[in-house]
Amino acid sequence: MATAATKAGAPERVDLQHHRYRIIAGKRGGACHAIAYLGMRKIEECSAPTVEEAVAALQELLDRRIEQLRAERTGSVPSEAEYDEALQVLQAEMTKQSMALLLLLIRLPDGAATLPELAHRLERSESAVLATAGRLGRRLGALLDFTPDPEGLDRTLAPLLVFAEIGQRDGKRPLALRLRPETLTPLRTIDQGDTLQRR
Structure with a gap:
């Protein structure tokens, strides 16, 4: 995980991998946003009061997405x-x-x-x-x-x-x-x- 910290120690920008998704988060226009990418395609976005909260909310969404996709499997074979x-x-x-x-x-x-x-x-x-x-x-x-x-x-x-x-x-x-x-x-x-x- 790559981060750039503010003076208070909280990350200003976060770039991390979550399963097969890349998450980029940071402050923009006075709000904190986290965006998930699949390859080069934007697939989900969350906003929250802090970067950490935006990332956590997005990770929860992505985890649900993976659970939904896995529910479509035939036996153990991916859909x-x-x-x-x-x-x-x-x-x-x-x-x-x-x-x-x-x-x-x-x-x-x-x-x-x-x-x-x-x-x-x-x-x-x-x-x-x-x-x-x-x-x-x-x-x-x-x-x-x-x-x-x-x-x-x-x-x-x-x-x-x-x-x-x-x-x-x-x-x-x-x-x-x-x-x-x-x-x-x-x-x-x-x-x-x-x-x-x-x-």
Whole structure:
């Protein structure tokens, strides 16, 4: 948490992370305001007599928001709305390799491909693609507070279950990934934005 203190010791400006939301608070126009951002998008705002009270009120609102989103889960699997929020945050910090992997999957029929196909299209080794997918799965899982059942998978493959279903694990056929249905709409939105930016 970054703060700038006044002479009395109370913070004049606060910039902190609360779950997947960024809160910026301070005095403006004689009042104290706290604003929550999801990625670059403003989502909530609170005013109070002090910066601390504004931040506390906003944190309470954000906690309720998370509870409401979690209530929409099917079993332990996050909803499309939760994936949308987490992917908005992740989009700002994603490496080019992670973005390329997700955009390639969303552009393929059914959001599915084998590991050799992904490696070939991304011009990377299979182990490099798996490493990228693992980092992506771990970060997305942390944003969603979601650790899926590893289904007997090793540490390399288990994080992929956060955003994909894994098929063909019998050792005779190549590993295949299919995006979770809950990720499809949020990723199509990201893909449309990426396409517009490149024009």
